[in-house]
Amino acid sequence: MTEISAAAVKSLRDRTGAGMMDCKRALEEAGGDEERAIDLLRQKGAAKAAKRAGRAAAEGAVTIQGEEEGPLAMLEATCETDFVARNDEFLGFAARAARTAAGADLPEGEVRAGEELLDLPAGEPLRAELDELRARIGENLDVGRYVRWQPGDGSVVGRYIHFGNKIGVLVELTGAADRAAAGELARDVAMHIAATRPVGISSEDIPEEARERERAVLSEQARQEGKPPQIVDKIVEGRMRKFYEQNALLYQAFVKDPDMTIGELLSVSPGSIEVRRFVRFEVGE
Numbered sequence: 001m002t003e004i005s006a007a008a009v010k011s012l013r014d015r016t017g018a019g020m021m022d023c024k025r026a027l028e029e030a031g032g033d034e035e036r037a038i039d040l041l042r043q044k045g046a047a048k049a050a051k052r053a054g055r056a057a058a059e060g061a062v063t064i065q066g067e068e069e070g071p072l073a074m075l076e077a078t079c080e081t082d083f084v085a086r087n088d089e090f091l092g093f094a095a096r097a098a099r100t101a102a103g104a105d106l107p108e109g110e111v112r113a114g115e116e117l118l119d120l121p122a123g124e125p126l127r128a129e130l131d132e133l134r135a136r137i138g139e140n141l142d143v144g145r146y147v148r149w150q151p152g153d154g155s156v157v158g159r160y161i162h163f164g165n166k167i168g169v170l171v172e173l174t175g176a177a178d179r180a181a182a183g184e185l186a187r188d189v190a191m192h193i194a195a196t197r198p199v200g201i202s203s204e205d206i207p208e209e210a211r212e213r214e215r216a217v218l219s220e221q222a223r224q225e226g227k228p229p230q231i232v233d234k235i236v237e238g239r240m241r242k243f244y245e246q247n248a249l250l251y252q253a254f255v256k257d258p259d260m261t262i263g264e265l266l267s268v269s270p271g272s273i274e275v276r277r278f279v280r281f282e283v284g285e
Contacts, residue, residue: 002027002028002031002032004024004027004028004032008027008032008034009023009024009027011034012026012027012034012037012038012041015034015038016038016041016042018041022041022044023037023041026038026040026041026044039213039216039217042217042221043217043220043221043224044224058078058079058080058144058283058284059078059079059080059081059082059084059085059283059284060076060077060078060079060085060144060166060283060284061076061077061085061090061091061094061164061165061166061283062074062075062076062077062161062165062166062167062168062281062282062283063075063077063091063094063095063098063161063165063168064098064159064161064168064170065095065098065099065101065102066098066099066102066149067102068157069151069157070150070151071102071103071148071149071150072102072148072149072151072157072159072170073098073099073101073102073146073147073148073149074098074146074147074159074168074170074279074281075094075097075098075101075114075117075143075145075146075147076114076143076144076145076146076168076281076283077090077093077094077097077114077141077142077143077144078141078142078143078144078283079137079139079140079141079142080139080140081139084137084139084141085164085165085283086164087137089133089136089137090133090137090141091165093126093129093130093133093141094143096126096129097114097117097123097126097143097146098146100117100122100123100126101117101146101148102148103122104117104120104122104123104148106120106148107148108148108149108150109147109148109149109277110147111145111146111147111279112145112146112147112148113144113145114142114143114144114145114146115142115143117143117146118130118143126143130142130143144283145281147170147279147281149170149172149279151172152172152174152276154174154176155172155173155174155276156172156173156174156176156179156182156183156185156186157170157171157172157173157186158170158171158172158173158183158185158186158187158188158189158190159187159190160187160190160191160193160194162191162194162195163194165283166282166283167194167280167281167282167283168194168280168281168282169190169191169193169194169278169279169280169281170190170278170279171186171189171190171193171275171277171278171279172186172275172276172277172278173185173186173189173266173273173274173275173276174273174274174276175271175272175273175274176269176270176271176273177270177271177272178270178271181269181270182269182270182271182273185265185266185269185273188254188256188265189249189262189265189275189278190278191255191256192249192252192254192255192256192262193249193278193280194280195255196249196252196255197280197282198247198248198249198252198278198280199247199248200247200248200249201248201249201250201275201277201278202248202249202250202251203244203248203251205248206244206247206248210247211240211243214240214243215236215240218235218236218239218240218243219232219233219236222235222236222239249262249275249278250262250263250266250275251263262275
């Protein structure tokens with residue numbers, strides 16, 4: 001039997017809220033695989049809420065810089081303490097790095113590692129500034145990641161920074177009949193994305209692996225509840241709708257008006273508005 005450490009049990013408990021012994025047994029059954037253990041706990045109803053993996057302890061700030069209708073960039077700068085994350089010099093560096101990314105000839109639409117920006121000729125002054133700032137502040141500062149957008153003709157981009165610069169969102173809408181109204185709508189949608197963490201725009205955008213994993217968990221839950229085998233598939237599909245409502249942007253209840261989904265909000269807005277894409281950064285993710 002795989003030996004399960006106390007640290008592994010604590011990690012699983014922190015992610016699921018399940019009891020210590022439940023976590024230990026699940027890890028033993030899963031051979032130490034934490035993701036498999038989460039599925040086992042969920043199947044047994046012991047997991048309260050499986051949190052996403054990869055929550056780093058790093059502090060930092062997210063900034064968005066660029067023209068209203070031209071190229072723009074969102075960038076995450078990291079540091080060790082919240083005190084430095086609120087430091088004006090650190091925030092100024094993050095803003096300059098984002099402006100450099102927006103104005104440089106860089107891949108469009110891809111979330112890239114910050115080191116790539118610093119390695120470019122346009123990033124050389126940034127690297128020198130970063131090294132100097134590290135020495136002066138005394139912390140390990142870095143550029144975590146960035147994304148550069150060049151919006152399409154006629155597109156409207158919503159941008160939103162939340163929670164002391166800890167969360168940033170860009171969302172691009174197309175098909176607007178009234179740009180001013182669409183601008184307000186885009187900001188509302190960006191604010192919604194900041195709050196709800198959608199995985200994709202529609203159910204088709206959620207990775208197939210994630211969909212199949214959820215379907216497997218729901219199938220096992222239904223069987224353990226004693227549901228007749230001939231109706232398990234129908235029950236699972238019904239419960240998958242809840243999964244999509246939690247993870248697909250268009251199916252989510254709008255945070256400012258929960259009686260309406262985001263898809264319905266777009267449908268009643270002037271024009272034929274669609275969400276082309278969105279990006280959400282949260283410090284430490």
